[in-house]
Amino acid sequence: MSNHPHINSKEPHIGYFSSRLREADPKIDAAICSELSRQRNQIELIASENLVSRAVLDAQGSILTNKTVEGYPGHRYYGGAEYVDEIERIAIARAKLLFKCKFANVQPHSGSQANQAVYLSLLQPGQRILGMALDAGGHLSHGAKANLSGRWFDIAHYGVSRENGRIDYDFAAEQAFEHRPELIIAGGSAYSRKLDFSKFRKIADSIGARLMVDMAHFAGLVAAGEYPDPLPYADVVTTTTYKSLRGVRGGLVLTNDSDIAAKVDNAVFPGLQGTPLLHSLAAKAVCLGEALKPEFSTYCRQVVANARALSETLVNQGLDVVSGGTDTALMLVDLRSKGLTGNIVAESLERACLTCNKNKIPFDTESARITSGLRLSSAVGTTRGFGIAEFDKIGQIIGAVIDGLARDPDQNNEMEEWARSAVLDICERFPIYPDL
Numbered sequence: 188m189s190n191h192p193h194i195n196s197k198e199p200h201i202g203y204f205s206s207r208l209r210e211a212d213p214k215i216d217a218a219i220c221s222e223l224s225r226q227r228n229q230i231e232l233i234a235s236e237n238l239v240s241r242a243v244l245d246a247q248g249s250i251l252t253n254k255t256v257e258g259y260p261g262h263r264y265y266g267g268a269e270y271v272d273e274i275e276r277i278a279i280a281r282a283k284l285l286f287k288c289k290f291a292n293v294q295p296h297s298g299s300q301a302n303q304a305v306y307l308s309l310l311q312p313g314q315r316i317l318g319m320a321l322d323a324g325g326h327l328s329h330g331a332k333a334n335l336s337g338r339w340f341d342i343a344h345y346g347v348s349r350e351n352g353r354i355d356y357d358f359a360a361e362q363a364f365e366h367r368p369e370l371i372i373a374g375g376s377a378y379s380r381k382l383d384f385s386k387f388r389k390i391a392d393s394i395g396a397r398l399m400v401d402m403a404h405f406a407g408l409v410a411a412g413e414y415p416d417p418l419p420y421a422d423v424v425t426t427t428t429y430k431s432l433r434g435v436r437g438g439l440v441l442t443n444d445s446d447i448a449a450k451v452d453n454a455v456f457p458g459l460q461g462t463p464l465l466h467s468l469a470a471k472a473v474c475l476g477e478a479l480k481p482e483f484s485t486y487c488r489q490v491v492a493n494a495r496a497l498s499e500t501l502v503n504q505g506l507d508v509v510s511g512g513t514d515t516a517l518m519l520v521d522l523r524s525k526g527l528t529g530n531i532v533a534e535s536l537e538r539a540c541l542t543c544n545k546n547k548i549p550f551d552t553e554s555a556r557i558t559s560g561l562r563l564s565s566a567v568g569t570t571r572g573f574g575i576a577e578f579d580k581i582g583q584i585i586g587a588v589i590d591g592l593a594r595d596p597d598q599n600n601e602m603e604e605w606a607r608s609a610v611l612d613i614c615e616r617f618p619i620y621p622d623l
Contacts, residue, residue, distance in 0.1 A: 304440055
């Protein structure tokens with residue numbers, strides 16, 4: 188009999204069912220522990236991220252990772268699906284209730300695959316899509332040349348006005364009339380203002396096109412009533428379940444059209460995916476349940492208030508914010524007035540324990556590897572409990588680091604060290620995952 192407390196002599200493979208990660212694979216465990224420390228001690232400003240609840244972590248790390256099923260509840264190709272059927276039905280019901288829609292597919296592994304499912308449902312290869320240009324705030328999966336969507340479909344783009352950084356709906360209508368797309372996409376990954384879905388619907392109807400809304404960056408705000416609801420206008424809506432929904436990485440497809448719903452189901456499986464990731468599907472169900480609680484609406488209101496506070500502080504620090512502000516969690520900072528590029532500023536901010544991403548701005552002349560802008564978000568900090576005072580301080584820290592870089596990019600160490608100390612002070616007052 189082994190004296191090791193985690194080894195059962197009856198196991199067919201010693202330690203297989205009993206050894207924890209720290210014992211079985213110390214290198215990976217050490218890297219995860221380092222990442223936990225980073226998340227605890229850095230302020231995350233990346234718009235594509237959030238912090239999940241401990242309950243979501245539990246579901247994501249559950250024994251559901253062992254199970255494989257193909258198909259949909261009640262119609263699986265594999266046996267032993269009784270309990271995972273229950274989980275998926277709960278996730279579907281919660282998605283429909285949260286977004287007040289008739290049909291929901293909860294299986295997509297990501298937002299991009301949710302978008303691909305819509306393309307497979309509604310289009311043939313070579314048909315035309317009208318989406319927001321990448322440098323105007325659009326997403327790779329909306330027709331970027333490097334993406335499957337840009338390789339398989341004929342893409343036309345609309346963008347934003349040079350004067351105010353907001354969507355130019357007249358130009359979008361002109362593009363639609365000229366190119367006659369079969370599908371129009373509203374939504375993006377770096378556009379901070381509310382979308383006018385009624386205008387998009389009018390444009391789509393004028394040429395007989397379908398309208399898809401990708402609400403990945405504002406789905407939580409829609410659920411909380413802090414952002415216009417696209418479902419009354421769109422033929423189909425896609426979203427991720429992380430970002431503003433604070434859940435596991437994955438996607439959803441929502442619609443009120445029974446014909447589209449059937450096509451989407453067929454596109455997800457067997458068209459694009461095999462088995463759903465059942466541990467992730469359970470975690471989706473948990474986060475959707477959390478979003479149905481009253482406190483989630485309170486969170487979303489604070490997200491918007493915090494983002495506006497951060498944007499205003501940055502403007503007061505002499506920075507330019509694209510479109511002059513934000514209606515959501517995210518904002519885009521134009522660094523050209525400081526003579527700096529996004530890659531240099533993002534690297535300096537990370538050394539100061541502020542994590543963000545470089546991002547192209549509208550009409551950017553820099554490459555995607557360099558960029559003229561930064562994308563920032565209030566979502567993660569608000570989950571930690573930050574309020575307006577904290578985001579005002581964060582804006583001041585960002586402004587100070589950027590001003591230091593503008594003075595001398597090679598001599599910003601002292602400013603980064605000061606900023607790092609200020610960030611750690613904030614983080615210590617708002618701890619995360621104390622029991623991990």
